[in-house]
Amino acid sequence: MALTTPAALVVNHVGVTVPDIHAAIDWYGSVFGFRCIMGPRELTAAGHAEASSVFGAGFRRAWQAHLLTGNSVGIELFQFIDPPTRELRPDQETAPGREGMPWFQPGLWHLCITHPDVPAMVERIVEHGGALLAPPYQFVPGRPWTLAYSTDPWGTVLELMSHSYAEAFSNWPQPGQLVPPTLVPRPNHDGVTQ
Template structure:
């Protein structure tokens, strides 16, 4: 078997309200809604029901899910579980996915739009190579507590020469 770089398909995020999250990401990020919010019930008679039992075990009851897509065709699955809880602080040290990153050459404009729609700017916009290259980044938070990052340039450009 050949060792080659796999492409990224999608990320699943847990949100407190799928409908509000879809509206935020549609309005702020321009993401496409490719499957409207749908309720999935715990049962083993359908493929999706059985898959969810395989992943979550039993006792989860039901959840709501929506599927969105970014401009570069990366999928974003949004899950709203009945017993969802907002994280108590930013537990970055715990083994998990602790952020995703989006890219926009108008980083200031996107960060401002996130804040105008109820999100937070968690830090100043910073340069990786101050005075040398225009690569900038900023951590933000959506209105529901999900933390993510915004880059002005691609991941490859940002890190190809070593950022630190």
């Protein structure tokens, strides 16, 4: 059977670990308008076999809540109780096993939120206990797209982007783009660049 390219799938949700699930529900609700649609509920190793298989033998207890964004992508919050979530505060320059943003580690390293007024949203994040990592800037000279990086109060890296992902990243180089991108060629199966 020949393989075909699948249709683009829909992102369902992103999981985020926090040290205080109730504060996180309130924060994401008041800053971004995300609404809690379920929970928090308790997960235990004894009561939820799937939790033990996902989190491993050391897992004993956690709380979980589900938030809904404006485009129906879920944000699944976890607060680990036993063993507890290690807190990472935005004012820490270095945390155990992490320096700055975790961009160098495999896996997810930021969550991006679209908002037309990035500077105003950064201000709102900071007013609500988050921190600024990189101030708003026009990331493609000649185009109107603005982005910034910040954190929530628990250290989760948040990117803010003024325009949709599809608008900002489709069909490069774009008209009006002052600096063309340097695209990286794909190596063939022997590791040789094509």
